[in-house]
Amino acid sequence: MTRRTRRGGPPEQGPAIELVESGFALENNDAPYLHEGLNLADIAHVLDMGRRGIIPEDAERALLALLLKVHATSVEDFPYDPAYGEAYNSRERYFVRELGDLAGWLHAGRPRREAARVALRLQLRRQLADLVADTLGFTSAVTTKAAAHADTLMPDQTYLQQAQPSTLGHYLLSFTYPAIRDARRLLEELSGINHSPGGAGCVNGTRLLDDRSFIARALGFDGVIDHTRDAMWQVDGLIHILAGAASLLSNQSKLAEDLEIWSSSEFDFVDLDDAYSRSSVLMPQKRNPYSLSIVRGASGVLVGRLTGFLAVTKSPSARSDNFIFAYGEVPRAVDLCLKVTRLMSGVVRTLNVNADRMLEELLRGYTQATDLAEHLVLRCGVDYRSAYVVVGNAVREASRNHVRGIDITGEMLDRAAEEHTGHSWGLAGEDLTPALDPAQIVASRRIVGGAAASSFAAMTASITEEIAELEKTVVHRRAAFEAAEQALLATARQRAAQGRTLTSTPDRDGRNL
DSSP: OOOOOOOOSSOSSOOOHHHIIIIIHHHHTTHHHHHHHHHHHHHHHHHHHHHHTOSOHHHHHHHHHHHHHHHTSOTTTSOOOGGGOSHHHHHHHHHHHHHGGGGGGGGTTOOHHHHHHHHHHHHHHHHHHHHHHHHHHHHHHHHHHHHHTTTOEEEEEETTEEEEEEEHHHHHHTTHHHHHHHHHHHHHHHHHHSSBOTTOTTTTOOSSOOOTHHHHHHTTOSOBOSSHHHHHHOOHHHHHHHHHHHHHHHHHHHHHHHHHHHTSTTTOSEEOOGGGOEEOSSOTTOEEOHHHHHHHHHHHHHHHHHHHHHHHHOSSSSOTHHHHHHHHHHHHHHHHHHHHHHHHHHHHHTOEEOHHHHHHHHHHSOTTHHHHHHHHHHHHOOOHHHHHHHHHHHHHHHHHTTOOGGGOOHHHHHHHHHHHHSSOOSOTTOOOHHHHOHHHHHHTOOSTTOSSHHHHHHHHHHHHHHHHHHHHHHHHHHHHHHHHHHHHHHHHHHHHHHOOOOOOOBOTTSOBO
């Protein structure tokens, strides 16, 4: 049987309309996230070839001049067209139209995907720096609101059931720690994403460019990704970024769900500011906490995007499908996280608190039961299980007789003790206020992390200090990125205008590359 000869070489016909509509259009929609980075990546590549003497000077100057022009052109005004392929192909068509075969120098020593890989990292490092800054803004807003309510007593809850006496300030601080941990993790991901895949070729580099460090320094990367194949095809960092964003919004969603419940007429603990609420077009009395629905829904969306991207990346190695979707999905996810984090910061900053209603509900309930049981352990020398049963039975009696927890008496405990153990514990007439008064219970929580004034003050001071340190890191990172990019553009302008042989270009610290 004669074996059919497999066709080689590039396609001779244009793409099918179905491919354009389902594939190339999808990739072109990601152009807003890649446009600036593609320009910077191309400029760095041309300068790298120029300093090596690979590209003729006239071609170098012409390409740099055109790239600088494109860099000054908004993505909306650039002729990205899915009929010609992905965003890179639209750029290639434009460059060929303007410069003819000189544009072919952009392909020397690199595949089309390399420019996009670089551009994605440039985009994500800016977004991650912004997201860390906004996460710290959320943390600061929560800390400020918590400090304002350090003495606002409330019944803290588990399973939406009253648990123990606490303060609103202590409750709110519980959301700052996950946010700070997420900020630290996002900074780690920023450090990981800020490494250059430039010069990696497709899997094993190129004979034309034997030094990958120039592009890395010129673009403000912290270094190169060590392994060329890994540099071009790694996706674990993108997964971690999506996971970090999902974690961040998951924390905010928990707070949003609590606030939505607390803002109901049944609770009336809090009320959202008008700017973060929405009216019903049918029911005049309704004032809906609409912004909280956005936060909760966005958290679910990010969980879906993380899961979806994990499914896409579960493929053999070195496959384009990982990145066809990554170019848009990951930046869009981070962008959504940015917007929602800013929204939640505003919700917390302007939140109205009904402290009297919180105190009323606290005094009406039985959140002091645990402290009362612990008091009996110390006072009567009984095991905790016995104390637990006696207090539980006393609470049952109190609730049936509409007696508040703060009004439970020694006589009630003695009756419960006799019923359970067969004898009185001698509590009649004893002052149980230290174990029943919510304010005194909160004041007793002087342990690390407790709600007492001294412990609370130590936590807020530590959180405030950490926010300030992380903010300095973000400011430094942003400044370094901006300096590197501006230095690169300045070198390109000089080279395009003067045409001198390029021997060096300043890096982000002002040194020569």
